[in-house]
Amino acid sequence: MHIDEAIRSRRAVKGYDPAFTLSSAEKDELLQLALHAPSAFNLQHVRLVEVSDPALRQQLREVAWGQAQVTDASMLVVVCAQVDSWEQNVGRVWEGAPEEVQAYMSGAIDTYYRDKPQVQRDETMRSCGLLAQTLMLAARGKGLDSCPMDGFDFDAVAKLINLPANHVIALMVAVGKKTIEPKPRIGKLPFNEVVLRNTF
Numbered sequence: 001m002h003i004d005e006a007i008r009s010r011r012a013v014k015g016y017d018p019a020f021t022l023s024s025a026e027k028d029e030l031l032q033l034a035l036h037a038p039s040a041f042n043l044q045h046v047r048l049v050e051v052s053d054p055a056l057r058q059q060l061r062e063v064a065w066g067q068a069q070v071t072d073a074s075m076l077v078v079v080c081a082q083v084d085s086w087e088q089n090v091g092r093v094w095e096g097a098p099e100e101v102q103a104y105m106s107g108a109i110d111t112y113y114r115d116k117p118q119v120q121r122d123e124t125m126r127s128c129g130l131l132a133q134t135l136m137l138a139a140r141g142k143g144l145d146s147c148p149m150d151g152f153d154f155d156a157v158a159k160l161i162n163l164p165a166n167h168v169i170a171l172m173v174a175v176g177k178k179t180i181e182p183k184p185r186i187g188k189l190p191f192n193e194v195v196l197r198n199t200f
């Protein structure tokens with residue numbers, strides 16, 4: 001599928017065929033594609049919790065407004081991120097670069113994040129958003145459907161997946177085969193309202 005068609009035909013699909021399964025290899029291929037999404041300073045904040053346990057999926061559904069996607073989709077990914085990746089992983093993600101580059105990056109990263117909790121958190125959300133969209137487009141490219149979700153109790157989901165204290169949850173993404181056709185796209189704000197030229 002051409003990338004333009006994947007972008008245009010991706011919709012937030014609510015109904016999935018629970019009998020349609022993806023193999024571990026197929027799921028991993030989608031996740032590998034998604035991991036090509038960019039991350040600031042190459043810090044790779046994102047951590048993907050792929051929930052395949054049906055009992056856990058049911059528990060997640062109960063704290064996600066009962067949304068059927070959570071149990072019925074072929075793959076459910078809780079998109080999380082490590083908030084202190086800037087501090088913990090800087091040595092690893094720049095390993096292999098020339099020494100002067102490593103020294104420069106490590107200084108720049110420290111200046112950018114240290115003592116700036118809002119920046120640290122914002123950065124995880126940017127990375128998770130880009131990853132989620134990459135995952136959904138990768139899925140669409142393979143003829144699959146998807147739904148991004150933040151309609152859930154974040155604290156309850158954190159408990160269920162044992163989220164470590166230095167991590168946050170951004171959203172969930174369901175991927176599968178649709179059984180319910182999405183309603184026609186409505187309510188798109190006018191192009192000239194959402195696209196500004198040079199300044200507001």
Ligand SMILES: Cc1cc2nc3c(=O)[nH]c(=O)nc-3n(C[C@H](O)[C@H](O)[C@H](O)COP(=O)(O)O)c2cc1C
Nearest residue numbers: 010011012013014067147148149150151152171182
């Ligand atoms: C961050 C985010 C959270 C969302 N949460 C949910 C959700 O919990 N349940 C749901 O059915 N759709 C959810 N959606 C899907 C939106 O409702 C949908 O993207 C929007 O209505 C536009 O429709 P489209 O994606 O089909 O173009 C979410 C979308 C985003 C970006």
